[in-house]
Amino acid sequence: MEVTQQASIKRVYNNNVVLAIEADATEVVLLGKGIGFQRRPGESVDTSMADQRFVADGSYRATQVAGLLSDAPLDQIALAQTITQLGHATLGLEPRQSLMIPVLDHLTFAVRRAQEGTHIDFPLRWEVAQLYPAEAALGRQVVTLVSDTLGVRLQEDEWVAFALHFVNQQWTKGDFSKTVVMTETISRVFLRLAERWGQPIDEDATSAARFVTHLRFVFARAASDEQLHSSHLDVLASVRQVYPEAADAATDIARLIGEAIHRIISTDEISYLALHTGRLYAEMKGPQ
Secondary structure, three states: OOOOOEEEEEEEEEOOEEEEEOOOOOEEEEEOOOOOOOOOOOOEEEHHHOOEEEOOEOOEOHHHHHHHHHHOOHHHHHHHHHHHHHHHHHHOOOOOHHHHHHHHHHHHHHHHHHHHOOOOOOOOHHHHHHHOHHHHHHHHHHHHHHHHHHOOOOOOOHHHHHHHHHHHHHHOOOOHHHHHHHHHHHHHHHHHHHHHHOOOOOOOOHHHHHHHHHHHHHHHHHHOOOOOOOOOOOHHHHHHHHOHHHHHHHHHHHHHHHHHHOOOOOHHHHHHHHHHHHHHHHHHHOOO
16 A cells, blocks of 8 residues: 655645645655645645655755746756756766756756847856866757757857856765856966966866866865875875976965865875876976
8 A cells, every 4th residue: 555645735836836844844845747736835745746856955945946946937847857867877967956956047047048138258168168078068968958949049158057067066065156166276277387387288188187187076075074184105205206396386286276165285185186297297398
């Protein structure tokens, strides 16, 4: 015999969205066609009737989630879910609410801007394209998908924001502002290396791609206070013996990152940064 799970309706947003309270006092948003039809606050609702169940998550309270879902047309909600699945298939992202809701939030505003003819600037376009090529490619695919699915031609640069949402899901646990800080800081790292070494870094090189990936892990670990410690390997000293310029650069980069996220970067993290700066420096300067 199937057991039903009842919740008490707190607010009916429309025929398809209700805010309810479960037995353990958790506020939930229930999305399902007709789930709110002729319902009133205080009535019980079987949560199994919902197609999807949402709770407060990251930057979004339950009431904000409910408002977003009730304001968005069903075809945009479905498209946001499709985009979330694309993130899973293409980038290995978990198809979670923490990705779907921000994507839907951005999608609804992007569509509205396109319909109103409003254009905005995306200042991180170059940085995102260079630093996150896989996410950038998926962002461009999303812009095309919106056109094909909704018949709305988005501003071309909207791919930047979608790409950053994919990056955000991987590395900064839902805080979009940290993703922007990380992107800006990594861009500054490459500029600083070019200044220190007298020539630009080839950001298309495999070693540069590995370096960016490592920097993203450094950000994620440092932001969550999970930095590397006590490896008992003095990598920094070894790099300094061969490439002192690369070792100094690693220390400088750690300072940049630390200032950006208000953390002190550990000695072990700096040592592993030095491995990458050493490789970049060796490739740039060529055989000595």
